Amino acid sequence: MFNNDENTQNLNVIVELFGSDSEDELERHQKAKNQNIYLSNIQKNISGLNIYKNFLDTKSLNNINFHINNQNWFDPVNNINQKVYFGDIPQFLYENLIDELILRNVFKNNLHISDRFPLFDHLISNFYAPGEGLTHHIDLPHKFQDGIVICSIKGTCEMEFRLKNEQEYLQVIGVFLEPGDVVCLTGEARWKWEHGIRNKTYDKDFGGNMIKRTERISINLRKLKDEGLIGPPTTEEDS
Ligand SMILES: O=C(O)CCC(=O)C(=O)O
Numbered sequence: 001m002f003n004n005d006e007n008t009q010n011l012n013v014i015v016e017l018f019g020s021d022s023e024d025e026l027e028r029h030q031k032a033k034n035q036n037i038y039l040s041n042i043q044k045n046i047s048g049l050n051i052y053k054n055f056l057d058t059k060s061l062n063n064i065n066f067h068i069n070n071q072n073w074f075d076p077v078n079n080i081n082q083k084v085y086f087g088d089i090p091q092f093l094y095e096n097l098i099d100e101l102i103l104r105n106v107f108k109n110n111l112h113i114s115d116r117f118p119l120f121d122h123l124i125s126n127f128y129a130p131g132e133g134l135t136h137h138i139d140l141p142h143k144f145q146d147g148i149v150i151c152s153i154k155g156t157c158e159m160e161f162r163l164k165n166e167q168e169y170l171q172v173i174g175v176f177l178e179p180g181d182v183v184c185l186t187g188e189a190r191w192k193w194e195h196g197i198r199n200k201t202y203d204k205d206f207g208g209n210m211i212k213r214t215e216r217i218s219i220n221l222r223k224l225k226d227e228g229l230i231g232p233p234t235t236e237e238d239s
């Protein structure tokens, strides 16, 4: 039998070795708080931007990755790093992402978006090799309606949002994205702000840690304008 002092000492050793639940809890709580502050600052600055952290759970992410692999969407060795669908979007994406977007009504502040049917009829999925980025752009205004979703399926990156006038960039804001995060673009975030990903091998997360990039996959959902399929002639490649 230990006496009380010995008991306390032993407990302290165990806590030092393994950490206590309440410390973990405290750390998790603090991390979530920092993350919320980080996100609300960004969203305050970019009107129409809505970020849902960890929107998808591991099960949905695994399901989506499984189907993407199974259907061989990407073949980076042969430069096949994009998959596009017009009209019908694959069922597994309804089951693991789109139904949830509808259920949680991610466009609830925009009835003209949330009431439309189907919510999306255009899908681009991108594959990025580690370090690879995406040129800053505004999704083609003559082609796609308001209300765009970018969902990170695999890998992390910092997505940059830029607002510019004729001469200069007025604001540049980075958002660290992880698998399961959903970014909704409406209004100014969709029509006025560019988004893009720099070519780089590390990104800063919301806690200031440098995170090494691995392969990344994203799903991008949009709704074509009626005239979007014809549209004015453009020399730009559709992004
Ligand atoms: O891949 C991403 O995360 C964003 C892609 C994008 O912005 C686009 O395809 O228009």
Ligand SMILES: [Fe+2]
Pocket: 137, 138, 139, 195, 239
């Ligand atoms: Fe885009």
